[in-house]
Amino acid sequence: MKGVLATDKRGVRELGAEELVGWDEVTHGVVLNSFDLEVENPAFSRPEERPYSDFNSYTATVASWRVIKPVYNRDICIDCQNCWVWCPDTSIISRDKQMLGIDYDHCKGCGVCVEVCPTNPKSLLMFGEAEDPEAALAQWPEKKKKAKK
Amino acid sequence: MAIRSIKNLKEFSTANERFEGAHLLCPGCAHSMIVRELMNATDDNLVISSATGCLEVCTAVYPYTSWDTSWIHIGFENSATAVAGAEAMYKARKRKGTLKDPDAPVKFVAFGGDGATYDIGFQWLSGAVERGHDFTYICLDNENYANTGGQRSSATPIGAHTSTAQAGRVSYGKKQKKKDMVAIMAAHGAPYVAQLAPNKWKIMAKGFQKALETEGPCFINTVSACTTEWKFDPKDTIHITDLATDTLMFPIYEIIDGHKLNILYRPKTVIPVEEYLAAQGRYKHLFKPENKHVIERIQKEINEKWEYLQRREEAGV
Amino acid sequence: MAEKMELQEVEVWDGNYAAAQALRQAQVDVVAAYPITPSTPIVETYGAFVANGYIDGEYVMVESEHAAMSGCVGAAAAGGRVATATSSQGFALMVEVLYQASGMRLPIVLTVVNRALASPLNVRGDHGDMYLGRDSGWIQLDAFNAQEAYDLTLMAFKIGEDINVRLPVMVHQDGFVTSHTAQNIHPLSDDEAYAFIGDYKPVEEMLDFSKPVTYGAQTEEDWHYEHKAKQHRALMDSTVVIDRVFEAFEKKTGRRYNRLETYMMEDAEVAVLALGSTVETSIVAAKQLREEEGLKVGVIAPRCFRPFPFEELREVLAGVKCVAALDRSCPMGAMGTLYNETCGALATIPAEQRPLVTNFIYGLGGRDFSVEEAKRIMREQKGHADVGHITTHIQQFSGLRGPKLGFFESKRS
Numbered sequence: 070m071k072g073v074l075a076t077d078k079r080g081v082r083e084l085g086a087e088e089l090v091g092w093d094e095v096t097h098g099v100v101l102n103s104f105d106l107e108v109e110n111p112a113f114s115r116p117e118e119r120p121y122s123d124f125n126s127y128t129a130t131v132a133s134w135r136v137i138k139p140v141y142n143r144d145i146c147i148d149c150q151n152c153w154v155w156c157p158d159t160s161i162i163s164r165d166k167q168m169l170g171i172d173y174d175h176c177k178g179c180g181v182c183v184e185v186c187p188t189n190p191k192s193l194l195m196f197g198e199a200e201d202p203e204a205a206l207a208q209w210p211e212k213k214k215k216a217k218k
Numbered sequence: 219m220a221i222r223s224i225k226n227l228k229e230f231s232t233a234n235e236r237f238e239g240a241h242l243l244c245p246g247c248a249h250s251m252i253v254r255e256l257m258n259a260t261d262d263n264l265v266i267s268s269a270t271g272c273l274e275v276c277t278a279v280y281p282y283t284s285w286d287t288s289w290i291h292i293g294f295e296n297s298a299t300a301v302a303g304a305e306a307m308y309k310a311r312k313r314k315g316t317l318k319d320p321d322a323p324v325k326f327v328a329f330g331g332d333g334a335t336y337d338i339g340f341q342w343l344s345g346a347v348e349r350g351h352d353f354t355y356i357c358l359d360n361e362n363y364a365n366t367g368g369q370r371s372s373a374t375p376i377g378a379h380t381s382t383a384q385a386g387r388v389s390y391g392k393k394q395k396k397k398d399m400v401a402i403m404a405a406h407g408a409p410y411v412a413q414l415a416p417n418k419w420k421i422m423a424k425g426f427q428k429a430l431e432t433e434g435p436c437f438i439n440t441v442s443a444c445t446t447e448w449k450f451d452p453k454d455t456i457h458i459t460d461l462a463t464d465t466l467m468f469p470i471y472e473i474i475d476g477h478k479l480n481i482l483y484r485p486k487t488v489i490p491v492e493e494y495l496a497a498q499g500r501y502k503h504l505f506k507p508e509n510k511h512v513i514e515r516i517q518k519e520i521n522e523k524w525e526y527l528q529r530r531e532e533a534g535v
Numbered sequence: 536m537a538e539k540m541e542l543q544e545v546e547v548w549d550g551n552y553a554a555a556q557a558l559r560q561a562q563v564d565v566v567a568a569y570p571i572t573p574s575t576p577i578v579e580t581y582g583a584f585v586a587n588g589y590i591d592g593e594y595v596m597v598e599s600e601h602a603a604m605s606g607c608v609g610a611a612a613a614g615g616r617v618a619t620a621t622s623s624q625g626f627a628l629m630v631e632v633l634y635q636a637s638g639m640r641l642p643i644v645l646t647v648v649n650r651a652l653a654s655p656l657n658v659r660g661d662h663g664d665m666y667l668g669r670d671s672g673w674i675q676l677d678a679f680n681a682q683e684a685y686d687l688t689l690m691a692f693k694i695g696e697d698i699n700v701r702l703p704v705m706v707h708q709d710g711f712v713t714s715h716t717a718q719n720i721h722p723l724s725d726d727e728a729y730a731f732i733g734d735y736k737p738v739e740e741m742l743d744f745s746k747p748v749t750y751g752a753q754t755e756e757d758w759h760y761e762h763k764a765k766q767h768r769a770l771m772d773s774t775v776v777i778d779r780v781f782e783a784f785e786k787k788t789g790r791r792y793n794r795l796e797t798y799m800m801e802d803a804e805v806a807v808l809a810l811g812s813t814v815e816t817s818i819v820a821a822k823q824l825r826e827e828e829g830l831k832v833g834v835i836a837p838r839c840f841r842p843f844p845f846e847e848l849r850e851v852l853a854g855v856k857c858v859a860a861l862d863r864s865c866p867m868g869a870m871g872t873l874y875n876e877t878c879g880a881l882a883t884i885p886a887e888q889r890p891l892v893t894n895f896i897y898g899l900g901g902r903d904f905s906v907e908e909a910k911r912i913m914r915e916q917k918g919h920a921d922v923g924h925i926t927t928h929i930q931q932f933s934g935l936r937g938p939k940l941g942f943f944e945s946k947r948s
Contacts, residue, residue, distance in 0.1 A: 084240065087281055092761040092768070097701070098640030099762050100739045100748050101283040107745040110322070111236050111286045112261040119286075124749075126277075126284040129240040150231040154419050155456055157250040159239040166228040175239025179246035179445075180453030195453075263744040267609065274751075280758045283749035288741035290612050291751035292635050296605035299597065303567055303609025304741055306593040310564040311615055311742065314591055316735075318743045342605065345598030 078121050080130035080174025087123070096124075115164070127175075131158075135178035137195045140205040141170050146192035152182035189213055221431060222261055224423045233258035236286040242276035246452025248442040248459065249273050249358050251416045253329065256356060259426040262323040263287065265304050269297035269334030272365045273358060295339035298346035298355055301328040305351045325430050326353035332373035333363045335439075336397050347406045347435040354429040354436045357399065360444035368447035372397040375467075377512040378500045380447070385503035390512050395519070403437035404473040410436040412472035412482070417459040421470060421482050428472075441468045449499025461494040466524050467516075471531075479530040488524075491517045537562070537591040539725045548720045550681040550713040554620065554646040554706070555580035557688035559589055560728035561644075564615030564735070567595040567606030571625035572658045573710040574648035578620055592616075600625035604632035604645075611641035612750045614740025616692065618643065622710060623650035626664040630671065636703045637672030638766060639750055640738075642695030643703040645673070646688055649811065650710040651900040659901020660710030662810060662863040665840065666872055672766055674704040674773055675840040679814040681718050684708040686790060689723070690780050692732045697776045701738060702769060707840070709812040711901065723788070731787055770842050777839060795844035796836040797851050799825065803833030805916040806852070806890075808873050809861040810836060813897075813904055817861075820909035832913045837873075849880040856920035857891040859912055861933075863898045870894050870930055870943075891919050891945075897933035908934055 096102075104111075106120040121127045148168050153161040160176040162169045171182075183193045189212050196205045224230045236257045243250050249272055257264065264287040268274040274291045277284040292300045305326045311317045328346075330339055335357040343355060362380050363369040370383035375396045379385040383392035404411045410432045414422040422440070429436035443459050445452045462468040463483060470483035492513060495501035504512050540559070548556065555577045558566065568578045578596075585594045593610075597603050603619050611617040621629060626647060636643050652663035668675060676691060678684035684706065691704040708714055723731065739748045754762055774794060781792040798818050800806065807817050814836040821832040835851060835858070837844055852858055862871025869875070874894035881889050895912060898904045912933065919925050928941025 080240070084242075084282070089757060090761075092764040095758065095761045095765055096281075098739065098750070099280060099638060099752050099754065100640075100750055101278070101281065101752055102739075103283055103286050103747040103749065108747075110261065110263050110744060111747075112234055112263075115234055124281050124283055125238060125286070126240040126282040127238040129282055131240045131242075134245065148228065150227040153231045154227055154255070155251055155416070157243060157245070157247050157254075157455070158241075159235050159237060159250075159254060163231045166231060172239060177245040179455075180451075181246055181455055184453045185456050265613070265741050275753050278749050278752040280752040280754040280762075283752065285747065285749055287747050288744070289747070289749045290609060290741060292605055292608050293631055296602065296632070299602045299605035300609035300612075302595070303565065303606035303611075304613040306565045306567065306595050306606065307610040307613035307615045307617075308742055310591070310593040311613075314564070316564075316615065316737075318740075318745070322744050324742070324744070341598060342602050345602055349595065349597070 078128045080128070080132065082129050083133065084129050084131065130174040131177055132174055135176065135198050137178045137180070138173065138176065138198050139171055139178070139180065139182050139193045140196050140200070140202055141168070142192050142206060142209055145188050145190060147188055149187060151185040151187060152193060155181050155185050157181065221427045222259060224259070224420060227419070230258065230423065236264070238284040238286060240282070241284040242279060243272060244446050244452065246445040246455045247272070248416055248444070248455050252356070252358060252440050252442060255416065255419060255423055256327065256426050257287070259423045260325060260430055262325045262430070265301060265324060265326050267291065267297045267300040267304070267328045269330035269339055270294035271331035271334055273329055273331070275365060294334055296342045297328040297330045297334055297339060298343040301326045301353050302346040302349065302351040305353055326351070328353060328355045330355070330357055331365070332357060332359040332361055332371045336372045336399050344406065347403065347408050347437065350434055352433055352435070354438065357439045358442040359439050360442040360447065362444065362447050364444050364447045373399070375516070377504050377516060379503060390503060390509045400439050400473065404476050407476040408437055409434045409475055410472065411438070413439045413468065413470060415441045415459050415463050415468055415470055417456050417463060418470060418483050425472065425482070447500065450497060454497070458497055461489060461497055465489045465491045465494040466520050467491060467494050469524060469527055471527055477535060479527065481527055481531050491520055538588045540589055542722045542724060544721065546720045546722055547717050548681055548685070549715050549717045550678070550684040550708045551576035551648065551715065552580055553681045553685035553720055554688050554708070555584070556722060557685050558618050559584045560723070560725050561616060561618070561689065561692050561732055562591065562729055563618045564592040565595065565607070565610035565617050566592065566619060567597050567603050567610060568619045569597055569600045569603045569625060571600065571622050573650055573660070573714045574620045574622040574646065577646055577648070600628040601632060604629040604636065607643045608632060608636050608639065608641060611636070611643050612639065612740070613742050614737030616696070616735040618645070620646040620648070622648045623652055623664050627652060627667060630667060633668060633671040633673060635751070638762070640701040640766070640769070641703060642701055644688065644691045644695060645703065645705045647705050647707045648710050648714045649707055657900040658710070660712055661899050661901065663865070665707050666864045668705060669841055669872065672702070672770060673841065674702055674770065674777070676704060676706050677810050677838055677840055678706060678708040678713065679812055679836065680713055681716065682720050684713060685720055685722060686784065686788070686792070689728055689732060690784055693780050694773065694777055696735060698736065698738070700769065700773045700776050702773060707811070712812040721788070727787070731784070774842055792838055794837070794839035795847035795851065796838050798834040800833035800835065800851050802831050804831040804856050805913060805920050806833040806835055806855050806858045807861055807909070807913060808835045808858055808877060810840065810873070811863065813861060813863065816904055816906055817909050820906045820913060823906065824910055824913055830913065830917055843876055845880045848877060849884050852877070852881060852890055853884050853888040855890040857893070857916040859893045859895055859916050861895045861897055865896060865899055871896060874930070891925050893919065893925055893927070894930040895933045896930065902934050904934065
């Protein structure tokens with residue numbers, strides 16, 4: 070998974086940590102270029118293939134906003150993609166109809182993905198930001214029985 | 219035209235995202251769900267404008283942009299006109315043969331919040347639609363000026379508390395009804411007008427695609443639940459939106475060519491509006507005995523509107 | 536393809552028609568406009584060109600001037616040539632977007648037919664709107680007659696679109712006096728005019744999909760200042776390109792333009808500084824005074840109101856004894872703009888070379904400014920020069936009914 074998810078550029082900077090350059094170095098007309106090189110329509114390229122410029126927020130991280138984080142349990146997931154479609158932070162990484170994991174550089178820990186997860190038990194659960202993922206998986210709850218009528 | 223297949227969510231999820239993370243929208247904000255879905259509904263190139271507001275100030279803060287497509291923001295009121303200008307330039311340059319890639323398919327999209335759409339930018343939107351520019355305007359309707367701390371807009375429903383229509387000892391919040399923007403835009407004779415919600419992702423994606431495919435000006439009002447100003451837990455954005463659509467507070471429907479109305483979603487069980495109101499802090503005061511009449515009025519108006527929409531649909535005119 | 540128009544060597548055009556012809560010859564890609572008196576005929580004439588096949592570009596008649604400039608900004612960011620026209624209240628409505636256009640470095644051309652600002656409502660010419668635009672980051676060129684309105688509109692595209700400038704440009708002319716007064720015009724042929732301006736070269740265009748661009752980003756205290764400083768620098772540096780374009784135009788047509796126009800200043804003892812059609816009135820007055828009374832009077836006129844010709848002005852005024860700055864806009868609680876700019880420039884030369892400087896407010900709401908009144912003012916300046924100090928109020932209202940209105944006096948000790 071690491072090979073697909075890790076790119077050299079994603080989440081490399083805290084917001085506000087960028088270099089404050091002088092008036093002679095700011096961009097012409099306050100214009101920001103999304104990419105360093107010419108690109109084909111990015112609708113046809115995967116994020117990991119794109120030449121993101123330093124101006125692209127893809128290169129920044131908002132991880133520090135989080136106090137709780139979603140942990141993903143591959144064993145239960147049915148790849149329904151509910152979490153993908155409703156993630157407000159483009160932080161559910163899906164490739165070829167498969168959920169691969171969470172982009173912790175861009176996830177703000179809102180918890181929407183957990184709420185919309187339909188499996189029983191859920192394939193995503195919120196844990197404290199400091200929680201070790203392995204430890205989180207070890208304490209995953211059992212399947213809940215339907216309440217008897 | 220490169221409309222993406224949306225037979226099911228798995229297929230939809232193969233989209234290559236063009237709206238990037240590390241934007242500054244609140245955790246759980248529905249704006250970005252809606253924007254992502256629009257951008258993922260097509261493979262065409264996009265030229266997007268955004269009005270001043272939450273979306274704009276959170277996705278293009280120098281030196282960062284969250285947009286992988288052409289994007290422009292001018293002011294609070296002129297998102298429609300900004301993209302209309304770009305669309306006019308596209309037509310001129312196409313005719314003159316000065317485009318770098320004249321065959322590249324492109325769609326023009328304007329975003330605005332309800333402040334930009336219902337209020338300050340009303341005239342600009344009306345003008346651009348009347349002129350018939352080929353673009354889609356999407357209102358991210360969170361029913362208040364959320365970017366500046368939650369002031370009333372003409373999209374704020376009656377009874378909601380906002381910082382400029384406050385609930386207090388002698389006030390139940392906003393006194394006026396929400397403006398019916400969908401009807402107003404349909405009255406322009408726009409070829410496609412709809413009200414959609416992100417919890418019904420497939421209906422919304424299809425509506426977006428219909429608007430993008432339709433030549434001429436299209437208007438879509440989307441309900442964008444605002445965790446900060448509606449006062450609910452960020453994780454509950456979709457739950458609250460479910461309540462909005464299933465209480466019929468936000469009926470989901472389209473109007474074709476200014477007259478033909480189709481209801482796009484009918485809740486299996488219609489939920490009493492009280493449940494929707496009770497889930498949000500902005501309506502908390504309505505549950506005091508002296509404000510009960512407001513809830514009754516809201517429910518009554520929902521029922522009447524739903525009746526009206528159904529009759530319009532049945533009439534098929 | 537747009538039809539070409541056969542033009543005579545000499546045409547009889549008013550200022551509005553001249554500006555519309557220049558827009559046609561520039562082959563503008565998008566004109567987004569809203570009509571307003573007295574610039575309406577520019578938009579109407581252009582519309583007639585559209586209707587008769589002379590225009591390939593888009594002609595977008597929007598619902599307000601704010602939308603006109605908004606459409607222009609969107610169009611310009613999409614990488615083509617853009618122009619519009621306005622006046623007065625329409626200009627005021629545009630102001631928000633004027634700042635956006637210059638901040639985004641979009642070389643839009645705006646032909647402004649100067650008119651007074653309400654209240655009270657008035658359709659006649661003064662410079663209230665031109666002055667309202669002076670901090671907006673646009674290059675402001677001022678035409679004193681219809682020929683100049685034509686010439687400067689053509690040159691505005693070449694200046695603004697220059698890769699070293701990339702700034703929007705206003706071309707001002709006076710409402711009615713210039714815009715509606717027909718005179719003999721020597722136009723260029725369509726081919727010559729277009730060749731002079733050249734093709735538009737897109738920069739950071741939204742329609743180049745291989746290079747997505749974000750226009751209109753937010754900046755707060757850590758970035759805004761640097762961007763504004765860079766923009767100011769670009770406006771200051773645009774003088775080099777303005778001078779170059781003026782020279783190229785002279786080579787082509789024999790018509791010479793300067794950022795600061797001077798008339799009879801070689802030996803002038805007193806001078807007036809003015810803008811717009813008043814310049815020609817003042818030249819006639821100065822000539823008469825020279826011939827009839829032997830007074831050495833000259834006239835100075837900023838062709839380029841922004842960037843302001845600071846150095847040129849202090850140079851031409853060094854050694855002059857008295858100068859009157861004529862402002863056709865009510866400064867409301869201060870001295871007039873031309874007065875302030877003049878004093879600012881003069882404060883930087885040795886005291887013994889500094890002329891006395893007075894300020895006249897005149898011609899508001901289209902009040903006529905006559906040759907006789909110009910002569911009276913010039914004689915009065917000569918009087919100040921002779922005694923070595925200002926004998927009247929420093930700021931006076933010219934051509935005003937009622938008791939004499941003036942403010943401030945010289946401090947002589």
